[in-house]
Amino acid sequence: MGSWRLYAAVAAGGFRRYATYRAATFAGVFTNTVFGVILVYTYLALWDEKPHLGGYDQAQAVTYVWLGQCLYSTLAIQGGGAEKDVIERIRTGEIAVDLYRPADLQLWWLASDLGRSLFQLIGRGVIPFVFGALFFPMALPTDVMSWAALFVALLLAMVVSFGIRYLAALSVFWLMDGMGIMQGVMITGVFCSGIVFPLNAFPGALGDIVRALPWAAQLQMPADVLMGETDPLGAYAFQATWAVVLLGAGRLLQSAATRRVVVQGG
Amino acid sequence: MAETSRLGEGVRAYWLIAGMWIRSAMTYRTSFVVTMCGNLLMTGLDFVGILLMFSQVDSLGGWGLPEIAFLYGLSVTAFGIADLVLGSMDVLGSRIRDGSFDILLVRPAPVLAQIGADRFAVRRLGRITQGTAVLVWALASVEVDWSAAKVLLVPLMVVSGAAIFCAVFVAGAAFQIFAQDASEVQNAFTYGGTTLLQYPPTVFGKDFVRGVTFVLPLAFVNWVPASYVLGRPYPLDLPGWAAFTPPLVAVACAALAGLAWRAGLGSYRSTGS
Numbered sequence: 128m129g130s131w132r133l134y135a136a137v138a139a140g141g142f143r144r145y146a147t148y149r150a151a152t153f154a155g156v157f158t159n160t161v162f163g164v165i166l167v168y169t170y171l172a173l174w175d176e177k178p179h180l181g182g183y184d185q186a187q188a189v190t191y192v193w194l195g196q197c198l199y200s201t202l203a204i205q206g207g208g209a210e211k212d213v214i215e216r217i218r219t220g221e222i223a224v225d226l227y228r229p230a231d232l233q234l235w236w237l238a239s240d241l242g243r244s245l246f247q248l249i250g251r252g253v254i255p256f257v258f259g260a261l262f263f264p265m266a267l268p269t270d271v272m273s274w275a276a277l278f279v280a281l282l283l284a285m286v287v288s289f290g291i292r293y294l295a296a297l298s299v300f301w302l303m304d305g306m307g308i309m310q311g312v313m314i315t316g317v318f319c320s321g322i323v324f325p326l327n328a329f330p331g332a333l334g335d336i337v338r339a340l341p342w343a344a345q346l347q348m349p350a351d352v353l354m355g356e357t358d359p360l361g362a363y364a365f366q367a368t369w370a371v372v373l374l375g376a377g378r379l380l381q382s383a384a385t386r387r388v389v390v391q392g393g
Numbered sequence: 394m395a396e397t398s399r400l401g402e403g404v405r406a407y408w409l410i411a412g413m414w415i416r417s418a419m420t421y422r423t424s425f426v427v428t429m430c431g432n433l434l435m436t437g438l439d440f441v442g443i444l445l446m447f448s449q450v451d452s453l454g455g456w457g458l459p460e461i462a463f464l465y466g467l468s469v470t471a472f473g474i475a476d477l478v479l480g481s482m483d484v485l486g487s488r489i490r491d492g493s494f495d496i497l498l499v500r501p502a503p504v505l506a507q508i509g510a511d512r513f514a515v516r517r518l519g520r521i522t523q524g525t526a527v528l529v530w531a532l533a534s535v536e537v538d539w540s541a542a543k544v545l546l547v548p549l550m551v552v553s554g555a556a557i558f559c560a561v562f563v564a565g566a567a568f569q570i571f572a573q574d575a576s577e578v579q580n581a582f583t584y585g586g587t588t589l590l591q592y593p594p595t596v597f598g599k600d601f602v603r604g605v606t607f608v609l610p611l612a613f614v615n616w617v618p619a620s621y622v623l624g625r626p627y628p629l630d631l632p633g634w635a636a637f638t639p640p641l642v643a644v645a646c647a648a649l650a651g652l653a654w655r656a657g658l659g660s661y662r663s664t665g666s
Binding site (some may be wrong): 148149150151153154155157158161162164165168169171172173177181199262304306307310311313314318323324328329330 | 424427428431432434435438439441442445446448449450451452453454565572573574575576577578580581582585588592595596597599601
């Protein structure tokens, strides 16, 4: 029971840390809104050309765009969450301090990242989404259940997103420099999460592959859950499976790293 | 005379600082090659996104793939040049926050040159390479009745476009002096701008096109002159000679950005702690 209080406090710390920079948050909201407007126009043209592309109608495509902008920083789709801190701490050797703490390394950073995600969702994500709903026709459900279903999908998406980035961060125990791996996180995140183009609309075999990868749990699944395009339970199962696999792999890699790797700087 | 020598001084300072960063990057050669390839791949994904769209449709807003590739190549190459020259400007906000901006002010070299060359990154050649490759492919595959004016307009668009984006970077830097933490706003105009110009003007709403023509004249980077080259109607029914105005627009933008930069610098207050 006591340890839950600890992780809740870490999560609250993560939330407050990002809540401190109000001007930066406002700037992020503005930038996400501008990108949302640009993307919406191109998607409208695209769906004009080919209605029902990827099984969506125009209003659904617009909803998809704005949900993507809402989740862009929430899920750290191009990186920039807890993994950035972990990489920096491994590089400087400060990770040794973390390992001494009477808390689990993975859970500590998971809690911190969830706190960050929740703030980004409320502080940065909601406004562009509302802006989109006010100025463009969107396909939004009117029943509370669909929104509750979305929230569960989002929580799972946050865990999957952390799982991917935590694995990437741990690799720095061996690589020593996080530059390349952060680029990798960015490239795979942007391409495979469907922020550029809905995964449903990817052609042929490429589509089958990206829809099976863990990045599909981040934007595609929550979007489909919100718009009733998929059975929520199936989506949760997909997300939860990847969450367990990624966190499990992170746990294995973490124990290998802490057993075998000499911390830098000492 | 005083102005020219100051310009010369700025360019010289810029090259000295940029050269230093190039030498420092070349020390870790493997890391340099890897980040350069990463940069190429990352910026290339934009175009993969467009190719994915065209795997499903034959035209977007009435424009075919070669024509959109033409827009894309122009936008990305012009933006890539500006990004290489002044792309590090977005660290200005953090330099102001931690107080290290003061050091630049006391050095005997123009501040704009110093901040422009700060963390000069050769890996940004990746975006230019990728943009140029798409542009070359587009030039080879668009159906255009080439005339001397059209041929000349292509390099002119790249240079003027780069200058317009440079002006946006400088204006953004001036804005950061006021906004500090809000430096991300700049991304909406720089990265947002180059993304926007990758798609034809017919895709966007009329008021939106008006905004990026008359308020923030990004339309002159490629939309207007490219419409002339491709023989398509101009956005907003602009007059025929508008296609040849990008250099003038670039000069006007640069002058306005210069004024904004001076105003920003004049009102700068240090962090104070």
